[in-house]
Amino acid sequence: MNKKRENSLIFWLFLAPVLFAFFMVMIIPFFMGAFYSFTNWTSSARADSTLKFVGLENYIESFKDPAFGYSFGITIIYTVVNMVVINFVAFAFALLVTSQLRYKNIYRVGFFVPNLIGGLILGYVWQFIFNNAIPSLGKALPLLNILASPANLILSKNTTAILALVIVGTWQYAGYIMMIYIAAIENVPVELHEAAKIDGATPFIRLTKITIPMAAQAFTVTMFLTLVNSFKQFDVNVSLTSGGPSVMYLGKPILGTELLALNIYDTAFVSNNLAMGQARAVVFFFVLAIISLVQVSVNKKKEIEL
């Protein structure tokens, strides 16, 4: 067999399985989805019999739906708050466990462990903490009496329930982001710090003038990861709040902590409107692509400035 033919045979033999899987689950569904979002696709079982083209109707109806607008708003708020809190906590942790603490390796592992457990399971754990453990503290300690009243449950108001989502999100993710910061901080040459020390720089100046600028590349990565993961949050949302409690918004009762991913899922399976759920997923895709592009380019610019 000549060499060229062998090369091209191996090329296709080695690529065929991955291309098959990739087309089956990504490419074909992607284009099907884009198409279905312009139709009255309702239940997949009778998709072929009654499929009709409806133009932009699913998109227009989505934007008219207060629940979608609300969901969009709280997803953006959640994402921004989550990004800030996670990165702040993770960086502080990273600074602590790269100093000369005695048990720093144990601390690292402890902060990292929640990341190994899936968001769904973590959400149930925290539901128990917020609904049972914390109120019981209120009953036991007169000083924390306020926590005992059912009206003050953290998950019973939409504002505090979103905060609860941030707490769980941070608990789950900070240790992972911390590991990335640790790698960045440990990569800063020791000579830089020593030279600065000789010149009389305080630890705070060394942090802002040496460590943070040298870790700029890590910030681009961590910001991107936290942004994308917060925006796509689904598992914790399902098990911690299931979207509840209900609130009134624009004269309509809607779910008060339903983030976008859950809203898309509920639109398709609870409201039984697959086509509209699909249209929302398309919007979700574009918004995510645009904001993450903006974030990366802003961070890249910052990297150069620092």
Added chain:
Amino acid sequence: MNDRKVGLLIAEIITALLFILFLFPFFIVLINSAKSAFEVTQFPMAWPKNWGNIWTNIVKIWTSEAIAYPSSLLSSFIITALSLVLINLLAAQAGWVLVRTKSRLSAGIFFMFVASMVIPFQIVMFPLLSWFRTVSSFIGIPLLRTYQGIILSYIGFGISLSIFMFHGFIKGIPLELEEAATIDGCRKSQTFYQIVFPILTPIHATVMVLNGIWIWNDYLLPLLVLGKGNAVQTIPLAVSNFAGAFVKQWDLILTAILLAMVPIIIFFLFAQKYIVKGMVAGSIK
């Protein structure tokens, strides 16, 4: 000098407190798994009266038909293990031919995989179900609610990042090695399996860790492809199914959670170094 020591001591105390606070939820799960239904709701923060209860609860969960824990554990193992083996083998092959073939087509295929990483699962999940249903009825092999369906899905969704990582690693392997093998009479496929594949061990570990943690904990994809309460269940599906059916029975739910956490924590204790390294490497690439 003394000032510094005091500062370090304060930092040590603060970090230790944060450490305890961080692990406290695990502690809550553990103590409440050892309580009766009454104790859990009345005294969730108290020390359990009788630690023997934990065994009673574990037996209840292990034998409960509502959660089907043993079969879910087995399914989770099968799905994760087969997906990992296949992803690693196929992605290594694909990454290698994409690096070693210099053509526009090869670059284009690589670009397609990389570009697809921005596509969120949400946009493909509904059509995926209807597509799987269509294909199943056409070829007669069921893809929904089956091992083959979910494993195929994990290969499709995990392949892009995996190829990307193998691609990056293989680029750094000197070509001379493979040329020498060819001169010695190795066929192209032999060169890959006997020369290149063994060199890839470190990147195999990284890719396995990244995909393993994702697949083991994933909820949304199994929820759609396998569905809740069917024959093939993963651990997260089983736990959510159970928590939905036994609302507020926290003694049992928390025991189920404890059992769901144990396998991955044991695994972590054994492979800690690789896991941390793998996850950090995966993020930076």
